[in-house]
Amino acid sequence: MSAIARVVNLVKNYNLEGGLVQALRGVNLDFEEGDFVALMGPSGSGKSTLLNLLGCLDRPSAGHYYLGNQDVSQMDDDQLSEIRSRYLGFIFQSYNLIAQYTVVENIQVPLLYQGKMNQQTYHRCVRLAQMVGLGDRLDHRPTQLSGGQQQRVAIARSLVNNPHVILADEATGNLDTKTSIEIMELLTALNEMGKTIIMVTHENDIAEWARRVVRMRDGNVESDERKRRVHRRPTNPLVGSRR
Amino acid sequence: MMSFENIDLNLVYIALGAMTLVLLPIFLWHTPLVGAKTRNSISTAIRNLWLHKLRSFLSVLGIIIGTGAVIALMAFGEGSMQDALDDIKRQGATNIIVMSVKPPEEATSTRRSFVAKYGLTDQDYNRFQQTLPNLVATLPMRVFAAEIRPVIESRMFQGRVVGTTAHYSTVYQIQDRIERGRFLEEQDENPVPRNVTVIGSAIASTLFPGEDPLGKSIKFSGKDRAFTIVGVLKDRTPSTSAGDIEDYNGDVYIPLAACRSLLGELVVFRSSGMRGAEQVQLNRIVLTVQVMDQVRPTSEMVRAQLEEYHDRNKRDWEIKVPLDKLEQAERTRDRYRMQMAMIAGISLLVGGIGIMNIMLATVTERTREIGIRRALGAKRGDITFQFLVEAVVQTTVGGVMGVGLGFAVIYAVPWLVLRYFEERIPAAVHVPSVFMAFFVAVVVGVLFGWYPSRRAARLDPIEALRHE
Incomplete structure (x- = not known):
């Protein structure tokens, strides 16, 4: 397997009122295509900072970040936006759907900024909604959906641009256990279809679903272990039971 | 009593203009000239406007009143001008x-x-x-x-x-x-x-x-x-x-x-x-x-002759030039135009401040949405554009309502004054002023929507995503 994303001596400093805070102190990590990585660590360990850098939402103070063959660490704001819209998918803890949009419209948003919104991609969005089990809720708005359903929309949205890497930030943080399992089953199925997933979590039982667990502490990688996946995907993974 | 011949003809122009204003965007909407982003921004703007109807209405009230006032004042100025011109025509301008x-x-x-x-x-x-x-x-x-x-x-x-x-x-x-x-x-x-x-x-x-x-x-x-x-x-x-x-x-x-x-x-x-x-x-x-240009020199010759042949101490003649009324009417019209410029300026300021105020509040309210859009690939320019479109859609709607208000005033005020005070107020729709007032309303959206839009675009995506 080849590295789809690689960080080399990644440093991130913040100038806060109390002085300089070193959030990342030279992190080196390779992420291979098809990886399913759980980033863990106590708060302040730098895992969210790392995810933000991997998501091209921020730029490192020093070091390099290679996404595919491109060094994106020195890119300007517009170039980073371009990278996000083409190569990355995001899943957030609080779903982050746009309230006034319907399910399909929310899934379409990344395409809008790629200039690829047309009839063809619309059908693709509908198929994705059907894939995550929301085929009968295409015109619903986020407020009309449960937390699990909203997160399914977010997952569909993260897939719409066929990204290299899906970044999930505490994707199950707001969900109950049963729904969390449904979501993790969905992510696992996607991973088995070849998608690279990097997720931040502080829950061990969620990390269990990953194939690789990277633990962080004080801005450094504390451990990086590969393991056999504990959970197996269900027989019909992409259309899990809905709440 | 209004000069209905003028009103009717002007209504035709207005109707044609309004149809162009309505049909052109509909036509453009279905061509590749209007990109998906523009389409999306406009429909999002209309949805947000509809979502907060009262707030949106209040924020564009300044624009509505300003646009209406400009159109009405121009119509009354133009009306008195038309009136004078008609009178001069009856008297013969030459x-x-x-x-x-x-x-x-x-x-x-x-x-x-x-x-x-x-x-x-x-x-x-x-x-x-x-x-x-x-x-x-x-x-x-x-x-x-x-x-x-x-x-x-x-x-x-x-x-x-x-x-x-x-x-x-x-x-x-x-x-x-x-x-x-x-x-x-x-x-x-x-x-x-x-x-x-x-x-x-x-x-x-x-x-x-x-x-x-x-x-x-x-x-x-x-x-x-x-x-x-x-x-x-x-x-x-x-x-x-x-x-x-x-x-x-x-x-x-x-x-x-x-x-x-x-x-x-x-x-x-x-x-x-x-x-x-x-x-x-x-x-x-x-x-x-x-021709009209010969009126003044000829009247001077008449004056000279009369001064020569009539007793200077017993001034028993007088020269009236209907053209003088034209100048008087022009002065009246200029006064109206001055007032209009002032009102347009004030309404531009007030309306613009209203828009800017509401747009700043909107940006704060929708900070998280901005973060989401940025995370999903929106460039700063896309965010600026989206909020600018929202401001312009607001002022455009305000402009349309203002045109309606202006017409209501043009037709209602002379009617009411005639009915209750038996005074005649001449009014004639000044077509360019209708389009100018509307255009100004739209431009106000661009000018006063610019700063809030830029502010929205400059938000840090991470901070914006954390915003509650």
């Missing part, structure tokens, strides 16, 4: 009116019997005809007040007798204002004056109600001679160009030669115990030049 005026010392005389001899003479008239260049028509007039009665009935009308020639019809452009019969003609004057007359509409309706006045005869106070009616005029709008308001509908027109032979040169009057007589050859001479 006319110079020379009038006989009773000199002050004659007017204040306390002598019990006195013949006041003053005013324009036939010599003046002939001299004008011979010496002034560029004349198209010259019209002598003899005017006196009289009681007008039908020969066989006892009705009476306090009117005005105008002795004039067939040229009156050309100079005052009344060819198409003849209700029945004809106006005075050359043959009524030459070779022998005929006792014929053309009467105004008020005289016709008062003296001959429900009858056809043609062929009937009328007499004037103290005179035995009967004049046969050969024509009746339509209702004519009163004019103020020659000084006092002239109500043409109470006029009786007779051939000048017949007038001379009827009156001689002396007009005798009695009033409040005083008995007097006036000897005036001509009460009025109207000179028509070819």
